[in-house]
Amino acid sequence: MPIKNTFAIMNTKGGVGKSTLVLALAETLSVHHGKNVLVIDSDAQSSVSSMLMTVSNLYQLQNDGLTLVDYLVAKVLQNNTSDLRRFVVRDVSDVDDVNSIFLIPSDMQLTLFEREVSRESRHGRLRVVIRELLDEVREVFDIILIDCPPGLSVLTESWLREADFHVAPTKADYVSVCGLEVFRRFKQLNPEMGFATNLGVIVNMKDMASPTEDEYHTWLRDNAENRCFKQAIPRIHALQDAARFQPERRSYLAKYPGRIGEAMRALVVEFLERVASQPTAAVASTPAAPAPEDAEGSYGSDAHVEADVEAQQDRKTTSAA
Ligand SMILES: Nc1ncnc2c1ncn2[C@@H]1O[C@H](COP(=O)(O)OP(=O)(O)O)[C@@H](O)[C@H]1O
Numbered sequence: 001m002p003i004k005n006t007f008a009i010m011n012t013k014g015g016v017g018k019s020t021l022v023l024a025l026a027e028t029l030s031v032h033h034g035k036n037v038l039v040i041d042s043d044a045q046s047s048v049s050s051m052l053m054t055v056s057n058l059y060q061l062q063n064d065g066l067t068l069v070d071y072l073v074a075k076v077l078q079n080n081t082s083d084l085r086r087f088v089v090r091d092v093s094d095v096d097d098v099n100s101i102f103l104i105p106s107d108m109q110l111t112l113f114e115r116e117v118s119r120e121s122r123h124g125r126l127r128v129v130i131r132e133l134l135d136e137v138r139e140v141f142d143i144i145l146i147d148c149p150p151g152l153s154v155l156t157e158s159w160l161r162e163a164d165f166h167v168a169p170t171k172a173d174y175v176s177v178c179g180l181e182v183f184r185r186f187k188q189l190n191p192e193m194g195f196a197t198n199l200g201v202i203v204n205m206k207d208m209a210s211p212t213e214d215e216y217h218t219w220l221r222d223n224a225e226n227r228c229f230k231q232a233i234p235r236i237h238a239l240q241d242a243a244r245f246q247p248e249r250r251s252y253l254a255k256y257p258g259r260i261g262e263a264m265r266a267l268v269v270e271f272l273e274r275v276a277s278q279p280t281a282a283v284a285s286t287p288a289a290p291a292p293e294d295a296e297g298s299y300g301s302d303a304h305v306e307a308d309v310e311a312q313q314d315r316k317t318t319s320a321a
């Protein structure tokens with residue numbers, strides 16, 4: 001039975017918390033459920049990459065040509081072979097209990113890559129490469145989270161057509177909900193081309209004291225098509241702090257204190273229940289897969305080990321300062 005464990009995190013609207021939720025979902029899945037999580041950063045702004053590692057390490061990987069963009073340029077534009085494992089960074093995240101989050105980082109050159117894909121009409125080739133990439137990582141990781149940029153680029157379209165599920169964070173306000181509507185109409189355009197299944201809409205940054213925001217949440221939940229999650233994520237400053245990578249590691253509870261940690265854990269339980277209730281999804285009902293280092297072939301090249309060492313040095317430097 002095919003494994004269904006790839007999730008595109010998407011809303012055509014920016015600033016609704018897509019990248020922040022990818023980070024918090026990955027860390028909660030790793031710490032509280034022992035899952036091996038691969039985060040694929042598909043945004044030219046590299047937000048989630050910079051939430052998961054130091055900026056200097058990210059620059060290093062970008063300079064060394066070890067990002068998603070370099071992989072896609074080789075495979076899609078140059079028709080070269082390229083070993084995906086070289087592009088997977090291990091031991092990312094600043095949470096001390098996390099040792100099972102992996103990252104394929106991004107680079108701002110992604111925009112140029114997409115322009116070339118359109119100019120050379122390589123959309124079909126791009127989609128094949130994305131399909132093969134997801135087929136490869138499905139077997140190795142428990143959960144794959146793809147952080148999409150706002151808007152609907154050619155690359156985002158490929159993820160949305162090849163991933164198993166899409167998850168749409170939104171704010172409980174008019175403009176963000178309009179972003180969902182654009183997305184829904186896009187999904188209906190070419191159904192024959194395939195599309196991810198809706199796992200659900202997540203209300204983020206909810207002002208728990210606001211009756212208007214609660215009305216939006218109820219309205220989203222009342223429309224069954226949205227499959228809106230019961231658990232919303234409150235607007236709490238701690239989540240902004242969580243987004244800033246700290247070279248000195250912190251505990252999960254320090255990063256997600258009080259209500260925000262409770263909400264994230266409840267959200268992840270709901271997330272895993274939804275995945276488990278899918279007919280062919282094996283991910284939530286089975287024990288976590290062995291760490292990819294132990295699986296056949298090793299994920300994360302030596303270059304990344306060096307990056308890890310540097311990260312530790314950075315941590316030491318900062319804590320000494
Ligand atoms: N629940 C929340 N409470 C408070 N701030 C949040 C929350 N979720 C996200 N943010 C903040 O909102 C901003 C946009 O989040 P981001 O994840 O970059 O959105 P997107 O990826 O959709 O563009 C960031 O400054 C982030 O720290």
Ligand SMILES: [Mg+2]
Nearest residue numbers: 018019043047
């Ligand atoms: Mg983002």
